[in-house]
Amino acid sequence: MQGQQQQQAYDRGITIFSPDGRLYQVEYAREAVKRGTASIGVRARDGVALLVDKRIRSPLMEQSSVEKLHKADDHVGVASAGHVADARRLIDFARRDAQVNRLRYEEPIGVEALTKDVTDHIQQFTQIGGARPFGVALLIGGLENGEPRLYETDPSGTPYEWKAIAIGSERSDIQAYLEDHYDEDQTIDEAVALALRALASVHDEGLTPKRIAAATVDAESEQYIQLTDDEVEEYLVDADVLADEE
Amino acid sequence: MQGQQQQQAYDRGITIFSPDGRLYQVEYAREAVKRGTASIGVRARDGVALLVDKRIRSPLMEQSSVEKLHKADDHVGVASAGHVADARRLIDFARRDAQVNRLRYEEPIGVEALTKDVTDHIQQFTQIGGARPFGVALLIGGLENGEPRLYETDPSGTPYEWKAIAIGSERSDIQAYLEDHYDEDQTIDEAVALALRALASVHDEGLTPKRIAAATVDAESEQYIQLTDDEVEEYLVDADVLADEE
């Protein structure tokens, strides 16, 4: 109670620190990320796999319109968790950033550089008043000089590079699964399967192709490619995590 | 009580998250949508049907002036629920956006692109201080490359695509009716009838042509066409939901 009152005294905006040096609004934005369904990224030796879980509101909704997986440039994909509208804004920022790079330097933007431009943009929303932080985390995966790279952006504007990472709902359990089963030498096919099994590990009822979207950027094509529903289903069958149709 | 006090501590503006990562002002704007009478959109195999319910304040009011159904471009219609004045502003935005597209690219704007421009505009009103969110949801229906498309925008600025959707008052019951009776292969005539029956399902007293406005964008004409009162009445008779005149 005392602790809660203490917290409430310092959590009404991004322009104030709490006495113990915390920015509560940024921490609350992280909670907004946890409210979103999970997204998973896995780096393989020959590419990056991104996989997202979609919340199903009604059978009449077109699942394909639930935007959690995006192409930022030919060679970079982005998966999000948290506020969809906030994610859309950051992805617009990323796309413009990637295009400007192509125009200026006539080459694709590096995944790290792209990530850091995005996180710098996010940081400003945690220091200057008059706005709120972005309530979304992104996984930015792609190829940089032929090497697969996978980054996370969080609401504080900090970039992290990962071998495999889960964000959103039940992040901890999925991450634990990834830590137990990750293998740096896996192929991109195995990476997609790992991501699916990791997500399935927190869904005892199995997964349906409809609620899953997945994409890869492989070292050969250097292209962002979204999997078809049939391909997703095949992976689910192979991983033995296919749910009965809802 | 405790929960309500908790909520009240974080619901005075869009620039603060609650400790559990919610934006209460956006959620309250969704309540403003529910205060409006219902609007329904149904996608058929050959077009999109939009139908709106109008609140009758006085027999001396011209029902035609209750603006819930709008033409955004030749091939796109919009139905709204919630604050009428807010809807008008968004529809002005949509119309200008569609016109700019015609001028720049000499072709009609895609329904998805138009929707996303509108939702990006809405999102800004949920992140930058000094204003309130839009208290309105829109159904944007039309043809894109000959294909019927139906989108929803909500006060958070998230776009969703639907086969059939209800917004506004008694949304849940109408949506349940739509889920039970929707058929992807229906014609646009059947879509109008479905929407009427869905609305009637929450009005035991039946419906009058005066309180209903309906429009279609069909694949043949590719034109937004608003139904006449007589046409509406015919549908009501056919669907056996015609009320006694008030």
Add this chain to the structure above:
Amino acid sequence: MQGQQQQQAYDRGITIFSPDGRLYQVEYAREAVKRGTASIGVRARDGVALLVDKRIRSPLMEQSSVEKLHKADDHVGVASAGHVADARRLIDFARRDAQVNRLRYEEPIGVEALTKDVTDHIQQFTQIGGARPFGVALLIGGLENGEPRLYETDPSGTPYEWKAIAIGSERSDIQAYLEDHYDEDQTIDEAVALALRALASVHDEGLTPKRIAAATVDAESEQYIQLTDDEVEEYLVDADVLADEE
């Protein structure tokens, strides 16, 4: 008490919704309208009649200077209820809007278009912070392509079209009278008389010419014409609602 405390938590500005989706400041602005004396508009088959009641503060005040009835353009009149100074600002806006239309398109502005430009202006004062809503409602009556039209603007920025409408003090009772006695086929003379009788229905002591101002826009002249005191008196005598001189 509980309800009032609840309300007071959300009624201090236009940039916050209440938990049930209301904008209290806009609702309070509607109360400001009700504090003003009544104004009435009646559409006839051959024109529009506007009639206003003026509060008498002192016999030394020039009643003609109580501004409730205005000419917006040759063919459009405006009657207001609520804050006089706010009304003046909106009417300035309407006049400039009408003049710009004449300059650009070399034709008189439509009554509907004029109304919607005004309501769009009003809406901005209900969404962007740093100001209050307009505490005034307007009746905008005139001719559009030879047809009489009568619109209302309210503090939320919503436009409505009416056959006959009362705003301001005792609006409900006057509106009830209008609903009971309105006839679409009436002439403009009968419309003025109806408005007078409707106003008199809430003033048992009768009406004096001094407290009344009336104007018409008829289909023949297509001109806004304000009635003289003698003409008003004649109507009062005819309608048998002339009060003893105060």
Add this chain to the structure above:
Amino acid sequence: MQGQQQQQAYDRGITIFSPDGRLYQVEYAREAVKRGTASIGVRARDGVALLVDKRIRSPLMEQSSVEKLHKADDHVGVASAGHVADARRLIDFARRDAQVNRLRYEEPIGVEALTKDVTDHIQQFTQIGGARPFGVALLIGGLENGEPRLYETDPSGTPYEWKAIAIGSERSDIQAYLEDHYDEDQTIDEAVALALRALASVHDEGLTPKRIAAATVDAESEQYIQLTDDEVEEYLVDADVLADEE
């Protein structure tokens, strides 16, 4: 007590309405007007008379420097009640407005037009945040097309035209005197005398020339002319309201 708490919840700024549609800050500004000594305007058949009462702080103060009576243009005078510094600002506005009119149209500005420009300026300070309303009322008197006109501006920005009017301290009692004794056919000399007697009616001890300033705009000269102390004394003697020298 309850009522006062209610009031206090809505009276801290001009950007919020109270639940009953009032703008308390504007009403409090009217109180600021009442704190000022009285000013009186009387319209005669051949001109306008303005008269002001000056508070005497010390015999060493030059009464002539207490600014309550101003020339706005050759043919227009202004008397104020309330905050002197606020009045000065509005009169600067009025003077510039009158000069601009002469430059643009090569003719003197109308008294009504001048008044309405001033009230429009005042209104902005009652709707847009970041400032307070003007704590002053003005009486604007002069000639328009040879006709005497007398206007009042109040802190809400509403213009009123009067035959005779008192503002400031003890306004009600003075106004009652004016209502009892006003005669539309009086000459400007009689108007000055009426104003003096009206002011004296609330000062049993009589009036001294020092505390009075008076000015006229007569139809013949069409000039604003301030009375000398001797002329004022003569009027006081004639009206039999001359006080013993303080």
Add this chain to the structure above:
Amino acid sequence: MQGQQQQQAYDRGITIFSPDGRLYQVEYAREAVKRGTASIGVRARDGVALLVDKRIRSPLMEQSSVEKLHKADDHVGVASAGHVADARRLIDFARRDAQVNRLRYEEPIGVEALTKDVTDHIQQFTQIGGARPFGVALLIGGLENGEPRLYETDPSGTPYEWKAIAIGSERSDIQAYLEDHYDEDQTIDEAVALALRALASVHDEGLTPKRIAAATVDAESEQYIQLTDDEVEEYLVDADVLADEE
């Protein structure tokens, strides 16, 4: 207590009036003036005398650096009471204003015009938010067309003209002394002496030259001339108010 709570509800800024029409922040700024040591101005038949009392913080402080007496232009001096830094800003404003006048019109600025420019500047700090009022009063004395003039500016931005005036600490007692002993026909020498005796009337221990600064603008030279310490001492001796050296 009740009264104090009432007051505290309305005294946090210049943009709100209290229910009885007062601007507490301006009144508090007047208290800041009273916290300053006294300054006195006396108008003689042949010039103006300004005299200031300086607070002595330490014998090591250079009393000459305590800025309470300033030359605004060749023919105008200014004495202040209240916040020294605020006074400096206003005097900078006055000096620039006087210089601009010389450049534009090639003649010295009038004392009245200069005063009113300064008070207009002060008024803005009492109406527009985001700043506080000036916590200083000024006495502006000089020659205008050969005539001595003496003005006061207060924190509300109101200008007053005086024959003799005291501002700052113990203003009332000194003013009473001035009222008892002022003579319009006195010479400027007598005016300096009167000011000194008036100040001494509230300092039983007498005055030292160090704590006094005095200046005159006489009709002959039309120059602002500051008295030397010796001259001040001579006046003190003549007036028999010389204190023992501290």
Add this chain to the structure above:
Amino acid sequence: MQGQQQQQAYDRGITIFSPDGRLYQVEYAREAVKRGTASIGVRARDGVALLVDKRIRSPLMEQSSVEKLHKADDHVGVASAGHVADARRLIDFARRDAQVNRLRYEEPIGVEALTKDVTDHIQQFTQIGGARPFGVALLIGGLENGEPRLYETDPSGTPYEWKAIAIGSERSDIQAYLEDHYDEDQTIDEAVALALRALASVHDEGLTPKRIAAATVDAESEQYIQLTDDEVEEYLVDADVLADEE
């Protein structure tokens, strides 16, 4: 409790001092620095060593992406403690500052000048409202005219020069170790070793190469050089503080 309430009254923003002259928000930002893992700088006779400790969130995170050690220019390195995203922004500032210096003066920027430009930037975020202070401290080490220099910037914007310094978690204990063992004549190799032993002094379990990053700027090469994992491990072995692999 009393003290805490006192503190809470003045700690909500950088624009207010507490009664005892403190800026709590700046002090809380210092707490944010202490929440970060430690960073250490040691000046040797022939260069500067920087060493940082990295928090390990998951074995799948790429430790190299935890940004605590940066190259600001060829001859200057920066180690940070506190908010990573804030540090990134300051380092961007420092890099641009260094580049501008090279462009303008065609020579490398001095370490002191660079530090002071950064601290000036930080200071503005402690005085002007609308933002929060930077929640990060930096160690800026490099060569200036061949001489090794080591500076600290703190959240108040004050620059300090050090021989050896620790910032972040357990700063006091590490600093005590440095004070006990620092030798001005040590070589840069010894400086790296000292930093490692100082960090190990607060980690009884020893250190792993993965959690350590280190860099030097030596007087010979005048280049910022980051140590490889193998080099770090060698130092750890030599200092006998190598932990068992986690």
Add this chain to the structure above:
Amino acid sequence: MQGQQQQQAYDRGITIFSPDGRLYQVEYAREAVKRGTASIGVRARDGVALLVDKRIRSPLMEQSSVEKLHKADDHVGVASAGHVADARRLIDFARRDAQVNRLRYEEPIGVEALTKDVTDHIQQFTQIGGARPFGVALLIGGLENGEPRLYETDPSGTPYEWKAIAIGSERSDIQAYLEDHYDEDQTIDEAVALALRALASVHDEGLTPKRIAAATVDAESEQYIQLTDDEVEEYLVDADVLADEE
């Protein structure tokens, strides 16, 4: 308690006066000055001496980097007490001001003019909202037309000239010592010694050269010259206040 509550009601910003006319935020900024270690200025017949005490945080800190003594121009030095970062900003301002003067007028800026430019800058931070006052006092000493001058600036923006002055911690006791021992005819060497003895008077344990920095501007060289540690030690020995080395 009552008094404290009273105070707390008016001390949250520079834009509000307290009922007794005080600006608490400026007074609290003066407390920030007192939190700093002492600085002393002494004017001699042939120059000015500045002396500062430095707080020792760690033996590893370079005392020379504790910035309390600055050269503003060739002939002007500045000593500060209070917030170091705030002092740096004011000194940047002073340096630019001095340089601009040299460029414009081709001569060194006067010490008084420089001081007043700085205090005008400080004053703005006490009147316009959105920032806090500067939490620092400065001693500005130098030569003006060959004459030694010594000024103080305080957080209110008031300039004072002094013969000898102490600011910062234990200001009162040091000032008392100065008042007892100051001699206007002393040489600059004696002035340095006086400042040292005055500082030593509040440090029974004596002083070390490390914690002292001193500078002079003498009439012969007209140059700001900082004393070496050896010179400081010599003075300490001469004044018999040398402490045992810490």
